[in-house]
Amino acid sequence: MMIANEKIKKMSCKSTGSRDTKDIIQDDIMLCLSNGIRQILKRIPSRLLQPVEEIRLRTCRPLMLHDSTTGWFVTYTGEFSDTEGNAYIVTPEDMQQTLELVSNNSIYAVQEELKNGFITIQGGHRVGIVGKTVVSDNKVSYIKDVSGINIRISKQIIGAADDVMRHIIRKNGDVFNTLIISPPQCGKTTLLRDIARQLSYGVKHLQFKGVKVGIVDERSEIAGCFKGVPQNDVGPRTDVLDACPKAVGMLMMIRSMSPNVLITDEIGTEEDLIALRQVMNAGVKIITSIHGYSRQDILRRPYLGKLLAENIFEKVIVLGRSKGTGTIEEIFDGKCREIV
Amino acid sequence: MILKIIGCILIIASSTVMGYSAAYRFARRPEELRALQSALQILESEIVFSVNPLAEAFERISKNTSQSIGIIFKSTADLLKQKTGMTAQQAWAISIKKCESQMNLNKEDIEILLAFGSSLGCSDKDNQVKNIRLACSKLAMEEKKAEILKEKNERLYKNLGLLGGMLISLLLI
Numbered sequence: 231m232m233i234a235n236e237k238i239k240k241m242s243c244k245s246t247g248s249r250d251t252k253d254i255i256q257d258d259i260m261l262c263l264s265n266g267i268r269q270i271l272k273r274i275p276s277r278l279l280q281p282v283e284e285i286r287l288r289t290c291r292p293l294m295l296h297d298s299t300t301g302w303f304v305t306y307t308g309e310f311s312d313t314e315g316n317a318y319i320v321t322p323e324d325m326q327q328t329l330e331l332v333s334n335n336s337i338y339a340v341q342e343e344l345k346n347g348f349i350t351i352q353g354g355h356r357v358g359i360v361g362k363t364v365v366s367d368n369k370v371s372y373i374k375d376v377s378g379i380n381i382r383i384s385k386q387i388i389g390a391a392d393d394v395m396r397h398i399i400r401k402n403g404d405v406f407n408t409l410i411i412s413p414p415q416c417g418k419t420t421l422l423r424d425i426a427r428q429l430s431y432g433v434k435h436l437q438f439k440g441v442k443v444g445i446v447d448e449r450s451e452i453a454g455c456f457k458g459v460p461q462n463d464v465g466p467r468t469d470v471l472d473a474c475p476k477a478v479g480m481l482m483m484i485r486s487m488s489p490n491v492l493i494t495d496e497i498g499t500e501e502d503l504i505a506l507r508q509v510m511n512a513g514v515k516i517i518t519s520i521h522g523y524s525r526q527d528i529l530r531r532p533y534l535g536k537l538l539a540e541n542i543f544e545k546v547i548v549l550g551r552s553k554g555t556g557t558i559e560e561i562f563d564g565k566c567r568e569i570v
Numbered sequence: 571m572i573l574k575i576i577g578c579i580l581i582i583a584s585s586t587v588m589g590y591s592a593a594y595r596f597a598r599r600p601e602e603l604r605a606l607q608s609a610l611q612i613l614e615s616e617i618v619f620s621v622n623p624l625a626e627a628f629e630r631i632s633k634n635t636s637q638s639i640g641i642i643f644k645s646t647a648d649l650l651k652q653k654t655g656m657t658a659q660q661a662w663a664i665s666i667k668k669c670e671s672q673m674n675l676n677k678e679d680i681e682i683l684l685a686f687g688s689s690l691g692c693s694d695k696d697n698q699v700k701n702i703r704l705a706c707s708k709l710a711m712e713e714k715k716a717e718i719l720k721e722k723n724e725r726l727y728k729n730l731g732l733l734g735g736m737l738i739s740l741l742l743i
Contacts, residue, residue, distance in 0.1 A: 265654075335690075336627075338693065339622070
C-alpha cells in the first residue's frame with residue numbers, strides 16, 4: 231500500500247453561500263420553538279452559537295446544545311455550563327408547544343412522518359422525536375407523551391467537496407462509483423450534498439459539464455425537502471426522491487428519471503446492496519456513504535465487505551475528525567491503493 | 571300638536587327598530603350555527619383528505635363561509651401565520667374574543683367553540699375528526715334550540731317593539 235505525503239487534508243469550509251448558525255437559528259429554528267426557549271436562545275451570543283449542531287429538549291430535564299463532540303447545558307440567562315445545576319429545565323408546556331409549532335400547528339399533517347420519528351422543517355433541518363409509541367400491527371402508528379425533541383441544524387457547506395471532486399471525476403467527463411466511509415457526525419451528508427451540487431452544476435476547472443443527478447433522500451437530509459422544494463442547493467440538474475426507502479427508491483429513480491449519477495446516504499442492508507448492484511448494472515454511476523471507521527472495518531461486514539472486495543467501488547473516501555469535523559483521512563482507488 | 575305627533579312617531583319608530591333588531595338576533599343565531607357546522611365540515615375534509623396545515627385550511631374556510639363566521643377563521647389563520655409561537659388553541663381563543671361582538675351567538679355557543687379549540691391541531695387525524703364531530707353535534711343541538719327560540723321570539727319581539735312604542739306614546743299624550 232502506497233502512502234502519500236499529504237495523507238490527511240482538511241475539508242475546506244468556504245463560506246460562500248453558507249449562513250451563520252445564529253442566522254439559521256433566527257430564521258428557521260426559532261419559528262418552531264416555544265416562546266420560553268426562544269427567549270433563552272436569543273440571549274446566547276452568536277460566537278457561542280456558531281459551532282452548535284443540535285438543540286435538545288427533554289421534558290423536565292435541562293435544555294442542551296451540542297456541537298459535534300461536546301454538549302453544554304444552557305442557563306436561563308443564555309450562558310453555557312458544564313454542569314446541570316443552573317440549567318434551564320424544559321417544561322412539559324415547552325415540549326407541547328414546540329411539537330405543535332414544529333408541525334405548523336397541524337400534528338395530523340405530519341403523523342406519517344412522526345411514525346418514522348422525525349419531521350423535516352423549513353430549511354431542511356431535521357427534528358427527531360421520541361416518546362411513548364402507540365403500536366398497531368407491529369408498526370408504530372403514533373408517538374404520544376413526547377419526552378425528547380432533537381433539532382439537528384442542517385448547515386450546507388458550499389465547497390465542502392472541493393478537495394474530493396478531482397478524485398471522483400474521471401478524465402473523460404465520467405464519474406467514478408464512490409463509497410464514503412465515515413463515523414457518525416463527520417460530515418458525510420454534507421460532503422454528499424456538495425458532491426451532488428457540484429456534479430449537477432458542473433466543475434469548470436476540471437472541464438466537467440453538469441450531469442443529471444438523482445438523489446434518493448430517505449431521511450430527507452441531503453436535499454432537505456420541505457413541501458417538495460429542496461432547501462439546500464443541490465444543483466439545477468438534480469431530481470430528489472424524498473423520504474423514500476433506498477432500495478425501492480434507487481430502482482424507481484433510474485426508471486423514472488434516468489440520472490447519470492445516483493446519490494444516496496447510509497446504505498447498509500442486504501436489500502440496499504442488491505439494489506446497488508442493479509443500479510450499477512444499469513450503467514448508472516453511484517455515490518453513496520456508509521457508517522464505519524476504516525476500509526478494514528467495512529471489509530469485515532457481512533454483505534458490504536463482499537461488495538467492497540469485488541472492487542465495484544472505484545473510489546473509497548474515508549472521513550474522520552483528526553483535524554476537525556469532515557477531515558478526509560484517506561482516499562483509495564478500487565484496487566485498494568491509497569491515493570491521497 | 572304637531573310636535574306631539576312627531577314625538578310619537580319618533581318613539582314608535584325607534585322602539586320598532588329595537589324590537590326588530592332583537593328579533594334579528596334570534597333569526598341570525600340559527601343561521602350562524604349552521605354556518606359554523608358547515609365550516610367545521612370543510613375543516614374535516616381539509617384535515618382528512620387534503621391534509622393541509624391548519625393555517626391554510628382556515629384561510630380556505632374563511633373564503634367559503636359567510637362573513638360573520640368566516641372572520642374567526644381568517645383571524646386565526648392570520649395569527650398562526652405570524653409564527654409568534656402561539657398555539658392553535660391560543661390563536662383560536664383570541665380570535666373568538668375579538669369577533670364575539672360581531673356574531674349573534676350566546677354564551678353556550680362560545681363555550682362549545684372554545685372547547686373545540688382546546689385540541690385544535692394538536693393530535694392525529696382520528697382525534698381531530700372526533701373533536702370536529704363532537705363540536706358539530708353540540709352545535710346542531712344548539713341550533714335546534716335556537717330554531718325554537720326563533721319561532722317563539724322573532725314575531726314576539728317585532729310586535730313588542732311596535733306595540734311598546736305605541737303604549738309609551740299613549741301614556742305620554
